[in-house]
Amino acid sequence: MTDHQTSLPPYSTYAAYYDRSGQIRFAVMMDLYLQELLAVHAPPGRRLLDLGCGTGSLALLMAERGWQALGLDRSSAMLREARRKAARAPHLPVRFIEGDLRDFRIDTRVDLITCCYDTLNYLLDEHELEGCFSAVARVLRPRGLFCFDLATDYFLRVYWNDVSVQHFDNVTLIMESHYDERNGLSTLLLTGIERDAHGAEQRFREVHVERAYPDARVRELLEAQGLRVEGVYDCFTMQPPREQSLRLMYVARAGEATPA
Ligand SMILES: C[S@@+](CC[C@H](N)C(=O)[O-])C[C@H]1O[C@@H](n2cnc3c(N)ncnc32)[C@H](O)[C@@H]1O
Incomplete structure (x- = not known):
């Protein structure tokens, strides 16, 4: 892995x-x-x-x-x-x-x-x-x-403040979003897992930060x-x-x- x-x-x-x-x-x-x-x-x-x-x-x-x-x-x-x-x-x-x-x-x-x-x-x-x-x-x-x-x-604070998991092909995407009340920033931790034909996993992580105006x-x-x-x-x-x-x-x- x-x-x-x-x-x-x-x-x-x-x-x-x-x-x-x-x-x-x-x-x-x-x-x-x-x-x-x-x-x-x-x-x-x-x-x-x-x-x-x-x-x-x-x-x-x-x-x-x-x-x-x-x-x-x-x-x-x-x-x-x-x-x-x-x-x-x-x-x-x-x-x-x-x-x-x-x-x-x-x-x-x-x-x-x-x-x-x-x-x-x-x-x-x-x-x-x-x-x-x-x-x-x-x-x-x-x-x-x-x-x-x-x-x-409202979207970032209420709707998007969540965890979602998605599967397609041989890929899993996990999205964990957190809204910080102190600074109004919404941080999404995106984890991707891809499996090859032998079951070996490749993982990646990205952090996405958003704010509303x-x-x-x-x-x-x-x-x-x-x-x-x-x-x-x-x-x-x-x-x-x-x-x-x-x-x-x-x-x-x-x-x-x-x-x-
Ligand atoms: C959610 S994606 C939307 C992509 C596309 N507009 C769509 O509708 O699918 C946000 C895009 O904005 C780009 N982006 C974010 N900040 C940027 C910046 N400061 N300058 C240029 N592109 C930026 C990202 O690289 C990404 O491709």
Whole structure:
């Protein structure tokens, strides 16, 4: 048995299991939901940047819909999966780059920036969120849209504060989440066990830390960067947030004059 006791950075080893453990479902749902949102909040064109693109599923689905898509992520292992999928669909206008969403620049301006599935919850203080919003404001075209979700404090504190075990193929994933009331951080210890044909086990461990942000503060930070909030929804609906919303979806728009 090989046991890597020391924790690896998030999304290093997990990347190879991410899609087949079912996480790919989120991007499939988000792709459909985005079509509803974009019918109400029209983007000025069809160039997309997906921040924290992970294994690239959303960028690929949007490229299939005719978007020129770019995915950015800091995990080289997640990007490897994304590029492997893109190589199977060489006709699609999609590419993937390594970068940090807290401060990034790209060589073109885009009409839509997405950032989905808790990705912004991985930013652990307001300065990091501010850095991301400022970079978004720099990269959006005039009247470009920024659509992102955030897991709520209720989700991390009540719903996610749990242990779950998942089996698929010859793999077991154990997720132990703990919400710390003192600092508002939710820590997930992810243990993966894979058995080979002879029953030998390979183990890995990753630690993922997330935090939630109050809705009012998120709106202030967006507006401070000139990103006007057009809508905040109980995610996957077109309804306003509820007290027990698990996830909120934000739609913010750049002004007519965007920063140089
Ligand atoms: C929960 S996954 C979501 C992936 C993808 N958006 C999806 O819907 O499946 C979070 C992703 O955010 C990325 N991420 C977290 N913090 C980041 C940062 N500071 N810069 C770039 N990517 C980051 C991780 O590497 C990971 O791929």
